[in-house]
Structures are given as C-alpha cells and as structure tokens.
Amino acid sequence: MCGIVGYIGLPEKTAEHDALAVLMEGLRRLEYRGYDSAGVATLSEGAVQSRKKSGKLVNLEEEIAQQPMRSASIGIGHTRWATHGGPTDQNAHPHLGDEGRLAVIHNGIIENFAELKERLLRDGHSFDSETDTEVAAKLLGTMLPEAGGDLTEAMRLASNELEGAFTLLAVHSDHPDQVVASRRNSPLVVGLGEGENFLGSDVSGFIDFTREAVELEQDQVVTITAADVRIIGFDGTPAQGRRFRVDWDAAAAEKGGFDTFMEKEIHEQPKAVEDTLLGRTDAQGRLVLDELRISPAELNEVSKIIVLACGTAAYAGTVAKYAIEHWCRIPVEVELAHEFRYRDPIIDDTTLIVSISQSGETMDTLMAVRYAKEQGARTLSICNTNGSTIPRESDAVLYLHAGPEIAVASTKAFLAMIAASYLLGLYLAQLRGMKFQGEIEDILADLHKIPAKIQEILDASDQIKDLARQMKDEPSVLFLGRHVGYPVAMEGALKLKELAYIHAEGFAAGELKHGPIALIEEGQPVFVVVPSPRGRDSLHSKVVSNIQEVRARGARTISVAESDDEAVSSYSESVFRVPETQPLLMPLLTTVPLQIFACALASEKGYDVDQPRNLAKSVTVE
Ligand code: M6R
Numbered sequence: 144m145c146g147i148v149g150y151i152g153l154p155e156k157t158a159e160h161d162a163l164a165v166l167m168e169g170l171r172r173l174e175y176r177g178y179d180s181a182g183v184a185t186l187s188e189g190a191v192q193s194r195k196k197s198g199k200l201v202n203l204e205e206e207i208a209q210q211p212m213r214s215a216s217i218g219i220g221h222t223r224w225a226t227h228g229g230p231t232d233q234n235a236h237p238h239l240g241d242e243g244r245l246a247v248i249h250n251g252i253i254e255n256f257a258e259l260k261e262r263l264l265r266d267g268h269s270f271d272s273e274t275d276t277e278v279a280a281k282l283l284g285t286m287l288p289e290a291g292g293d294l295t296e297a298m299r300l301a302s303n304e305l306e307g308a309f310t311l312l313a314v315h316s317d318h319p320d321q322v323v324a325s326r327r328n329s330p331l332v333v334g335l336g337e338g339e340n341f342l343g344s345d346v347s348g349f350i351d352f353t354r355e356a357v358e359l360e361q362d363q364v365v366t367i368t369a370a371d372v373r374i375i376g377f378d379g380t381p382a383q384g385r386r387f388r389v390d391w392d393a394a395a396a397e398k399g400g401f402d403t404f405m406e407k408e409i410h411e412q413p414k415a416v417e418d419t420l421l422g423r424t425d426a427q428g429r430l431v432l433d434e435l436r437i438s439p440a441e442l443n444e445v446s447k448i449i450v451l452a453c454g455t456a457a458y459a460g461t462v463a464k465y466a467i468e469h470w471c472r473i474p475v476e477v478e479l480a481h482e483f484r485y486r487d488p489i490i491d492d493t494t495l496i497v498s499i500s501q502s503g504e505t506m507d508t509l510m511a512v513r514y515a516k517e518q519g520a521r522t523l524s525i526c527n528t529n530g531s532t533i534p535r536e537s538d539a540v541l542y543l544h545a546g547p548e549i550a551v552a553s554t555k556a557f558l559a560m561i562a563a564s565y566l567l568g569l570y571l572a573q574l575r576g577m578k579f580q581g582e583i584e585d586i587l588a589d590l591h592k593i594p595a596k597i598q599e600i601l602d603a604s605d606q607i608k609d610l611a612r613q614m615k616d617e618p619s620v621l622f623l624g625r626h627v628g629y630p631v632a633m634e635g636a637l638k639l640k641e642l643a644y645i646h647a648e649g650f651a652a653g654e655l656k657h658g659p660i661a662l663i664e665e666g667q668p669v670f671v672v673v674p675s676p677r678g679r680d681s682l683h684s685k686v687v688s689n690i691q692e693v694r695a696r697g698a699r700t701i702s703v704a705e706s707d708d709e710a711v712s713s714y715s716e717s718v719f720r721v722p723e724t725q726p727l728l729m730p731l732l733t734t735v736p737l738q739i740f741a742c743a744l745a746s747e748k749g750y751d752v753d754q755p756r757n758l759a760k761s762v763t764v765e
Contacts, residue, residue: 145236145250145763146173146222147331148349149312149322149342153369156338157216163207165341165352166220170200172347175404175549175753176760178222179230183207184237184246185218186319191246195221195235216369217319219312219342221248224759227256228273238277240284244316247280250344251329252764254307279311287315295366295375298323302364303377308506308763312342325364325377329763330504330532333357333365333372333384340367345528346389347547357384358530387530405550405642405742405752409735410601413594415545415555416731419562420590428584430570437495437521437539439574445495445521448473449488451480451511452499453762455553455637456560460499461630462730463564469727470572480511481765494520497567501548501556502761503531510765512537525563527556541567550753551760552641554738557634558597561730565590589724593731596722600735603720607736610701610717611743614668620645621662621669622737623652623693625686626679628672631703631730635670635737641755642745652689665697670740672733673704673711678726683710690714703733 148169182195256275290296334341334349341349624632633649
C-alpha cells in the first residue's frame with residue numbers, strides 16, 4: 144500500500160542531507176508496503192520540481208538521472224499502489240495544484256472524489272490523471288485564498304471537505320519552509336531530527352535518520368518546519384502528539400544474509416514465537432497479560448468471541464477458534480472482516496471481538512472493529528505493529544513482538560498470531576477456571592519448546608527445497624487438512640498462490656468427497672497436513688483414508704506428518720517430518736514446511752518472493 148515520506152531541513156544541512164537523497168532512502172525502506180509507481184517533489188529556487196514514474200524505484204532513479212533535480216532542503220516522496228486509475232506515469236504521485244506551485248501525495252481513498260471533481264471541473268480546473276489525489280491537490284489549491292494564503296489552514300479546510308481515508312502531504316513553492324500533512328484513517332508518523340524533521344507512513348520512512356518520533360491522532364493536520372512540529376485538529380484546536388522512541392533496529396529491516404526478506408523471516412520464526420511468549424507468566428507460572436486493558440470481570444462476562452481478520456490472519460483466527468473453544472468452552476466465530484459488517488451480525492456488550500492483524504492498518508479489519516465497537520462490543524487486537532491504528536482503537540491489545548515483517552507474504556507473523564491466540568485462550572481458561580493451573584503450565588511448557596522444534600524443521604529443509612525444484616512446472620496443487628490442519632492447508636495454498644502464481648486450493652479433508660475429489664486426476668499433487676496419531680479419536684485414521692482416496696484416483700501425495708507417524712509413509716510419495724507436540728499446537732510446526740516449499744518454488748521460477756505481483760503488504764483500502 145502507498146508509502147509516504149516528507150522531509151525538511153535547514154538549508155545549511157543540505158550538503159549532509161539533500162532532500163532528494165533522504166526521500167529516496169525513505170522510499171526504499173517503505174518498498175515492503177508494495178507499490179507499482181513512485182515519485183518525488185522538492186522545492187528549489189522558488190519552484191516545485193517533480194519526477195514520477197511507473198514501476199519500481201529504479202525507474203524513478205533513471206528518470207531523475209535523465210532529468211536531474213537541483214539540490215533542495217524540502218520535499219515529499221511517494222510509492223503508489225494503484226486504486227483510482229492504473230499504475231501509469233501520469234497517475235503516479237505527486238500531483239500538482241495551484242498552477243503547479245503545489246505538490247501533493249496521498250495514501251488512501253477519497254470516497255467523495257467524483258462529486259468534488261465535478262465541482263472543480265465546473266469551476267474551470269482540468270485534470271491530468273484519473274486519480275482521487277489530483278482532486279485533493281486541486282481542492283487544496285482552491286482553499287489557499289480562503290485561508291489567507293496559509294498552507295496549514297488550507298489543508299485543514301480541504302481535509303474537512305474530504306470523505307474516506309487519507310494521509311495527504313503537501314509542499315508549496317510560496318512556503319519553502321514547511322511541509323504540511325493531514326490524516327484521517329490512514330497512517331502518518333512524524334520523525335524528529337536536529338535542524339530537520341520527517342514524515343512517514345511508518346517509522347521505516349525515516350529510521351536511517353532519527354529514532355525520535357511522534358504519533359498523530361485521527362483527523363489532525365501537522366506542519367513541520369526544520370525546527371518545529373505543530374499539530375492541530377480538523378476543527379483548528381491545537382493538539383499534542385504522543386512522543387515515542389523507535390526501538391526497531393534499522394538492521395532488523397534488512398535481509399541479514401538471506402537472499403530475500405521472506406527467507407529471513409521464515410528463519411526468524413523460532414525467535415518470533417519465543418518473543419511472543421516472552422514475559423507473559425509471573426513467578427508462580429500464572430499467565431499475566433498486562434497490556435490487555437480489559438478487566439478480568441469484563442472478560443468473565445464474555446459470552447461469545449468473534450475473530451475478525453483477513454487473509455493469513457484469518458487462518459490464524461481459525462486455529463484460535465479451535466483452541467479457545469476447546470480450552471475455554473466459549474463459542475468462537477471466525478469471520479472475514481470485509482464480510483462481517485455488511486451482514487447485520489448479532490453483537491452485544493458480552494461479545495468480545497478479537498481482531499488479528501500483522502500491520503494493524505488493514506482497512507477491512509479496522510472498519511469491522513469500528514462497527515463492532517459502535518454496536519457495543521468489547522474489542523481486543525492481536526497485532527504486530529506497535530502504535531498502529533487497530534490496536535490504538537481497540538479496548539485491549541496483545542502485541543506479537545515478532546519484529547518488522549517486510550516480505551509481502553506473511554510468515555513469522557502467522558506463527559506469532561497463533562502463539563498469541565493460544566496465550567489468549569489459556570489466559571481466558573485460567574481466568575474462568577476452565578483448566579487446572581497444572582494443565583495450563585503443561586501447555587505453556589510445550590509452547591516454550593516450539594521454537595527449538597521450528598529450528599529443527601528449518602535445519603532439515605533441503606528435502607522440501609528439492610521437491611519444490613521438481614514441482615516448479617506443476618499447474619495446480621491441492622492441500623488437505625482436518626481440525627487445526629485445515630487452516631494450515633488453506634495457508635499453504637495461499638502461500639503458493641501469492642508467491643508462485645500457481646493455482647492452489649486448500650480443503651477440509653472431510654469435504655473432499657462432497658465435490659473437490661472430482662479435481663483429482665493422474666499426477667495431481669496433493670499436500671496432506673496429517674494430524675497427530677495421538678490426537679482426537681480417529682482423526683488421524685480418517686486423514687489416512689483421505690490420502691488413500693486421492694491416491695486411488697491417481698494423486699501424488701505429499702504428507703506433512705509427525706516424526707513418529709509411520710502409518711503415512713506407505714501412502715505418501717514424500718513425507719515432510721515435523722517434531723511431535725500437542726495436537727492443538729501442531730500448526731506452529733506443520734505450517735513451516737509449506738512456507739519453505741512455496742518460497743523455494745517461487746524462487747525457482749525466478750519470481751520476486753518479497754513483492755509478489757498485484758499484492759500490497761498493508762491493504763489500507765476496502
Ligand atoms: O496486516 P494484516 O495481517 O491485517 O493483513 C491481512 C492480509 O492482508 C494478509 O495476511 C495477506 O493475506 C498476506 N498477503 C498473506 O501473506
């Protein structure tokens with residue numbers, strides 16, 4: 144999703160920090176958000192200079208090399224993920240207003256852009272692009288006379304006319320001493336430097352230059368100069384942001400010896416799970432989730448949980464359902480956030496909404512959480528990104544502490560989401576007296592053994608990579624699972640679709656005979672996530688039967704099974720082994736071979752696994 148950077152420094156700092164170099168570095172750090180065009184604008188010699196280009200940053204760099212920009216101490220930069228209008232040079236940001244003296248970049252979607260555009264067209268404005276952003280740029284230009292030429296006031300007036308989600312950044316050639324920004328429902332953070340200040344969609348946009356930052360609230364306008372940061376609400380009242388220090392290491396956002404962020408993040412999973420579990424028990428071994436911010440009394444009153452999430456996070460939610468219902472006997476529904484609020488769901492003040500999101504900015508999830516809050520539900524966010532919108536707007540939060548996830552396809556956050564869901568389930572069980580303390584401690588002890596077991600799978604991944612190489616030309620791959628293996632099968636299929644652009648489907652193995660088995664023909668690869676032979680009655684033998692059913696119709700079966708599960712060997716062409724654990728905890732292990740497989744196969748095909756086509760890391764539009 145769009146990445147935004149803004150910079151202003153004292154003119155004498157230009158030799159050290161030229162605006163263009165600062166902006167390009169920020170945009171590189173924000174590449175992980177996913178984008179299909181990029182652009183910059185700086186102010187120099189009383190004029191806006193702007194360059195923009197479709198495609199990756201290298202295209203923009205070439206454009207700048209062909210048409211060099213003068214040195215500058217102020218500017219804005221943007222990576223665009225197309226919404227209104229295709230990913231063309233013309234639709235790339237910045238867009239200009241006020242007869243070329245104003246440059247604007249934007250993240251989000253302006254919902255009333257069509258009526259605003261009509262009004263502006265009637266007033267004689269013309270447009271060079273199909274974007275809603277250009278409408279905002281022109282609108283901002285028209286507000287300047289009313290605002291007495293004050294760019295901050297013009298931004299405030301324009302923002303009040305806009306509906307939808309937006310972060311807007313603007314520079315104007317008559318105001319070479321300030322960058323003005325505004326935000327509603329889209330992320331924006333201020334970075335504080337010495338004789339210079341920064342703006343970013345997130346802290347990665349300026350992490351190379353400062354670690355001191357200020358978080359903005361909804362509906363605020365911020366004006367940065369080289370020496371100052373001023374914030375006002377959309378109603379004009381002065382406001383204070385919340386200051387914080389960024390504790391992410393810049394190196395944590397780099398590849399650390401791996402070819403891709405995705406491989407690095409797959410290998411970080413032992414640590415991600417360990418960090419999620421860290422510090423969550425007291426000296427007596429009791430779970431303490433201090434950050435939850437919902438009182439035990441309120442949690443005791445919960446009569447139903449609804450998990451809201453999208454994509455990979457929703458599959459983590461399905462694992463959460465199995466665990467929480469089993470341990471706590473509270474009914475749990477899992478719903479895709481974008482479906483939830485349009486179907487008149489039944490919610491009251493004893494409903495606990497658990498949203499799961501890596502980014503904390505997924506618009507579908509955010510809107511569903513807001514809707515549930517309006518209906519009186521309590522809201523709890525399981526999230527990886529500190530200070531992001533969903534946890535900020537929720538009554539309670541359980542942070543994952545998995546570290547920044549840069550690759551667009553989620554891996555370590557998925558395992559951390561599952562681990563956090565287990566913690567939540569066990570905490571509720573402890574609170575409501577649904578399990579003896581000893582039972583909870585046993586499960587926690589097994590959870591703490593998981594990181595070392597993930598490491599074992601990672602250390603033995605050559606077999607998986609070899610198979611991926613052999614299967615690179617397969618047109619379609621199916622995944623089967625039961626119980627907690629079902630969401631793992633769905634996740635395995637999603638990873639293969641996202642990364643390798645191969646048709647892949649995940650099914651509940653029991654559903655096979657109700658239709659999907661018709662897909663099986665000679666040589667069809669089928670991955671089977673096999674439950675523990677020590678798990679629920681007959682579940683394992685049911686899955687072994689499913690393997691036999693597809694093999695009888697010509698399928699080539701690849702099982703993911705526990706190390707001591709001999710029963711599957713004779714029915715599988717290949718078996719990826721995972722160490723033993725409690726049946727409910729198996730997704731933390733069985734997912735890993737499927738991630739490695741998808742990543743290796745996509746790399747074998749020569750695809751960019753960090754930024755798969757058409758995808759954005761943080762989906763901030765509905
Ligand atoms: O940031 P979130 O966890 O809210 O993102 C939700 C989905 O957009 C995300 O999981 C998506 O499905 C990824 N591409 C999965 O790899």
